[in-house]
Amino acid sequence: MYAMVAPPDNDVLWARSLNCSLGGTPALSGVSIGIREGEILAVTGPRGSGKTTLLRCLSGQLTPDQGEVWFNSSPVHTMAPLQRERLRREKFGWIAPEPALVPELTAWENAALPLLLRGSSQQAAKTTAMEWLERLDIGMCARKRPHALLQAQRQRISLARALVSTPCVLYADEPTATLHRAEGAQFLRTLTTAARSHRITVLLATSDPEIATLADRAVALLDGRRVNSTGGGANGAEGVTACSLSV
Numbered sequence: 001m002y003a004m005v006a007p008p009d010n011d012v013l014w015a016r017s018l019n020c021s022l023g024g025t026p027a028l029s030g031v032s033i034g035i036r037e038g039e040i041l042a043v044t045g046p047r048g049s050g051k052t053t054l055l056r057c058l059s060g061q062l063t064p065d066q067g068e069v070w071f072n073s074s075p076v077h078t079m080a081p082l083q084r085e086r087l088r089r090e091k092f093g094w095i096a097p098e099p100a101l102v103p104e105l106t107a108w109e110n111a112a113l114p115l116l117l118r119g120s121s122q123q124a125a126k127t128t129a130m131e132w133l134e135r136l137d138i139g140m141c142a143r144k145r146p147h148a149l150l151q152a153q154r155q156r157i158s159l160a161r162a163l164v165s166t167p168c169v170l171y172a173d174e175p176t177a178t179l180h181r182a183e184g185a186q187f188l189r190t191l192t193t194a195a196r197s198h199r200i201t202v203l204l205a206t207s208d209p210e211i212a213t214l215a216d217r218a219v220a221l222l223d224g225r226r227v228n229s230t231g232g233g234a235n236g237a238e239g240v241t242a243c244s245l246s247v
């Protein structure tokens with residue numbers, strides 16, 4: 001008999017024995033993971049190792065074939081689709097490898113979208129979006145449309161859009177994949193600093209071991225399974241430095 005066990009109290013996200021097949025391919029096989037509140041956790045592994053699938057299962061975008069996903073004390077794996085959608089909208093932020101912005105909207109309008117969709121007034125949404133653009137060093141781009149911006153600026157706008165409603169958890173799926181190395185490093189410092197100063201938990205999927213060192217801890221995947229972790233930022237030393245910055 002399979003007994004359902006509640007997750008540990010100090011884990012904001014917790015998953016047990018996730019199995020997930022996509023188009024007949026086993027993308028995750030028996031993956032268990034716990035993420036503490038405020039932690040920046042890197043999920044590492046080569047292309048096709050299951051990082052995106054794990055983030056999608058943990059964020060309720062994908063229901064695993066087997067296994068449990070808990071967010072605080074709520075079982076995500078048994079939620080109805082509408083409940084999961086509300087959870088994603090209200091508690092989670094997502095940033096993808098490509099900055100998928102609405103081309104007709106300005107930078108601040110793109111960043112404000114989650115607030116407008118939640119019913120915030122135009123003025124309140126604009127004020128908050130502008131604050132986030134300033135914090136992420138792209139205040140000067142606020143009135144420009146995506147086509148007039150550099151890729152690194154566009155990706156910062158998608159970061160502002162992901163953070164504008166101060167989510168509990170930010171899922172960042174290879175967020176620097178389309179940026180040059182130096183831009184990517186700067187972007188990640190901004191992301192981790194903003195997350196730490198607002199106590200936002202981060203799940204950062206990356207195939208780059210160097211990027212994983214910015215995290216507090218790293219878990220590694222290979223062929224859809226957990227393998228020995230490859231480190232993460234020296235017991236949070238990076239975090240201590242970043243916390244002193246005022247983003």
Ligand SMILES: Nc1ncnc2c1ncn2[C@@H]1O[C@H](COP(=O)(O)OP(=O)(O)OP(=O)(O)O)[C@@H](O)[C@H]1O
Pocket residue numbers: 022023024025026027045046047048049050051052053054174207
């Ligand atoms: N929509 C899909 N249909 C069929 N197979 C898929 C689909 N999406 C992913 N897969 C397969 O599932 C496995 C895990 O893919 P996933 O995208 O989670 O890995 P990843 O580590 O995030 O890789 P990448 O860095 O390339 O995104 C791979 O074998 C991949 O080919």
